[in-house]
Amino acid sequence: MRRWWAGLALLLGGAACLTASYIFQDDSWPSGTLLEFGATFMLFAPLLMVQRRIEKRFDVVETTQEAIQNRQTEAAAELSALAEDVAQTKNEMRLTLEQLSDVVTKRMQEAKSRDKETFASVAAQPSLETIDRALQRAHQLKLITRSGCRVALFNEEMLSSNFYVRFVCDRVIERMEVEVQLYLEGRDGTALERYRWHGDTPAADVLVWLAEQVQGLGKYLAGVTFEPTVIFTGLRELLELAHRKAIGEDFHGFPGPIFQLCLPQWAVTESGIARIDGYYTVPGSRLEEMDWYEHIGSKGWADESSLYEVLESARALFIGGLLDNRPPF
Known part of the structure; x- marks a missing residue:
């Protein structure tokens, strides 16, 4: 404020000097001196009046520059921290993926163990629930065909009997009732009798029914x-x-x-026959192309009884249409 008043005084003094110079213009020296002083006062008066304002502007510029420098420093620190966070996140993601892999492996192992117990219970604790659960899981894993699977009723000493029991899992969705169908059938899959296993029927009743059916067909062999x-x-x-x-x-x-299964060496599959103790398959569509019994039987590793059973069963099943002999797409 004082500088403003001082500037104003200089401004007024300059104006007075210029006025006096005009008054004494006839006298050159006093007039010239007053003119120079008046001009000087008039020149410096405004600078003195706005000096503080200019200084304030400089202060604002310095403060702004300092703020910019501080922000740049903070930004650099934030970038450094962000880089550390990114690195840490990558490490955490890598650890998470490793942990996820461990979890998946553990769950797969647990599933394998449960499946083994499920399939073992078929013979250890036969019941509608255990059979149904095993067949459902086998279908889910695509272990058996869409037509189910079957087992021979007699051992290799009674192969001439050619009778089998086929298991087909069937749920009645509307009533949520578990049902397993057992077909007593010939080699070609022709159904001779059918048993619908459902409700609280124990396994013993199923076996009694089967024994009576086989006895009724007169298929018991003497002495066996x-x-x-x-x-x-x-x-x-x-x-x-x-x-x-x-x-x-x-x-x-x-x-x-x-x-x-045609133990000990072969199996009838959904698409043909396959060796189960080695690598050898014949598609169902090629079973009639040649004498496979002679061709395979001439090999040193072939089991004759197993080979005969699988070829006879596969031909009958594929010709009969129970299994599809078209090549897979």
Whole structure:
């Protein structure tokens, strides 16, 4: 404020000097001196009056520059912290993926163990629930064909009998009722009798029905005792073998959904026949092309009884239409 008043005084003084210079213009020296002083006062008066304002503007500029520098420093610190956060996040993601892999592996192992128990229970604790659960899981894993799977009623000493029991899982969705259908059938899949297993029917009733049907057909062989429980042990063997191959525990790989085992060496699959102790398959569409029994039987590793059973069964099933002999798409 004082500088403003001082500037105003200089301005007034300059104006007075200029006025006096005009008055004494006839006298050159006083007039010239007053003119110079008046001009000087008039020149510096405004500078003195606005000096503080200019200084304030400089202060504002300095403050702004300082703020910019501080912000740049803060931004650099934030970028550094962000870089550290990104690196830490990457490490956490890598750890999370590793943990996820461990979780998946653990769950897969648990699922394999549960499946093994499920398939073992077919023979250990045969019931409608255990059979249904095993067949449902086998279908889910594509271990058996869409037509189900079957087991031979007699051992290799009674192959001429050519009778089988086929298991088909069927749920009545409307009533949420569990049902398993058992077909007593010939080699070509022709159904001779059918049993609908549902409700609270125990496994013993199913085996009694089966024994009576076989006896009624007159298929007991003299001197040989028929064991109906063979259908459960045979089913367990089929499901366990298919499961081992599907999960990679069998060195020879999975031949596809299995319909019938012809132990010890062959299986009828959804698409043909396959060796289960090695690598050899014949598509169903080629079973009539040549004498496969002679061709394969001439090889040193072939089991004759197993080969005969699989070829006879496969031809009958594919010709009869129970299995599809068209090549897969």
